[in-house]
Amino acid sequence: MNQSVENLAAYDVDKIRQDFPVLDQQVRGKPLVYLDNAATSQKPKQVIDSIVNYYENDNANIHRGVHTLSERATLSYENARKTVQQFLNAASEKEIVFTRGATEAINLVANGLAETIKQGDEILITAMEHHSNIVPWQMLCKKTGASLKVAPINEHGELMLEEFEALISNKTKFAAISHMSNALGTINPIKQLIDQLHQHDVPVLVDGAQAIPHISVDVQALDCEFYVFSGHKLYAPTGIGALYGKMEQLEQMAPYQGGGDMISVVTFDKTVYNKVPYKFEAGTPNIAGTIGLGAAIDYVNSIGVDEIAAHENALLNYAVVQAKRIDKLRVIGTAKEKGAIMSFVLDGIHPHDIGTMMDHQGIAVRAGHHCAMPVMDFFGVPATARASFAMYNTHQEVDALMAGIENLIEMFG
Known part of the structure; x- marks a missing residue:
């Protein structure tokens, strides 16, 4: 087992989540899945x-x-x-x-x-x-x-x-x-x-x-x-x-x-x-x-910035692998060197609708131009949906995101 895997195995995300009171709630009757960290992160009790x-x-x-x-x-x-x-x-x-x-x-x-x-x-x-x-x-x-x-x-x-x-x-x-x-x-x-x-x-x-x-x-x-x-x-x-x-x-x-x-x-x-x-x-x-x-x-x-980064990168890699299994999903931004952000579009569904309907499932993602309109113009899209990961996010929450996307595609037919 290499060092990064050892660090990841020792990473106690459940313990970390206990330090963030806002995560322990339901939104629209569903457990909150907060994936809007690139806009703002949640605050631990210590802060x-x-x-x-x-x-x-x-x-x-x-x-x-x-x-x-x-x-x-x-x-x-x-x-x-x-x-x-x-x-x-x-x-x-x-x-x-x-x-x-x-x-x-x-x-x-x-x-x-x-x-x-x-x-x-x-x-x-x-x-x-x-x-x-x-x-x-x-x-x-x-x-x-x-x-x-x-x-x-x-x-x-x-x-x-x-x-x-x-x-x-x-x-x-x-x-x-x-x-x-x-x-x-x-x-x-x-x-x-x-x-x-x-x-x-x-x-x-x-x-x-x-x-x-x-x-x-x-x-x-x-x-x-x-x-x-x-x-x-x-x-x-x-x-x-x-x-x-x-x-x-x-x-x-x-x-x-x-x-x-x-x-x-x-x-x-x-x-x-x-x-x-x-x-x-x-x-x-x-x-x-x-x-x-x-x-x-x-x-x-x-906790350690490097340990946090290893955890977030594992989440991002997992999310990208799962996303490739969804035919109507296109990831925007596929650089070799990436941080914990996955922007995407869905065929036939406006990103604002993605954001709204994901919220109905208790999942918080960002939808819009992300204060980067020239980037949207370059990729020829009006906006994207963006899932962004932090130290307290889990693989289960990535699964919830993907299930939510599948539900959305089915809903829009």
Whole structure:
């Protein structure tokens, strides 16, 4: 028995499920099968308890407060920053900026680059990006006169590497690339892409919103300038996320918002900004969410990202094998390197109908364009149904998904 099989055999999914209260319920008289994890994951009791503990015992605003509650809240908040730093293997906790999520983090960077990007410059993205990694760059290009270049994908949903490299030139001033596609599950060869871009001195932002729950991330090994993720896909609360940035990049960037806590001196004549990371964290932050993010990472670490990934990959492989037995089902996104996402369409049945009718069977899947409309256009479909797996999903739930699909096909005749 090889190591991965041994780890999988030791993986106690039933024990893990006991930590997620929301899973223990019925929907429309059927046991809940939650397969919408790429949109948001469920939260373990340990995360919920950390939030309750803050509000019940330590609720106070952070930084500058000299009373006990403020000091305790500040310590918990800054400890979460250290937890994120260690999770990403950043060189310093000062390279971690808390945001509302990956979307705000990308907008923060795009805004910070506005002073350095000029007319004639090019920004490079890929054809599999989430809208959050398209629209901010379109806005920046409109503001500066730069051009947006899009690297194509093939029929499997894989980045076309030669075409990607061919788009890099001395006009390329920045690149923003998803680590893992939310619509296809494709995992990009991110280190290879970063190395190619660095040969041309192009800084890189990696959108890790989908990758972070499934892949061990070492930002120093990747050598990316920026890495962003959202907490709510990592078993943490909504409304919290993080931006990793190399210190020299963060120090050069202008702040995204003005207000309290991002300053060191304010007069009516001028303002002196606070040091990194605080110059990017204007106003009262999501203190409870940040503490919850730290607790979520602690929980994930207690199980192991690699162990979680092995379990999820086994579920995905099982689901794909089962899906091939259903004639009317077509999987959208068949890359060799994939994370725990299976997008699909059914002949003659609109994806929105799939989502609605699956819910009638207690099965939660996502239906729509998944904020990746260019991906849908490429594959010639209006939308897909998407089943996405997490640490607490089971093979039995995959069976329930397939049975639900069969019932749907029979129903629509």
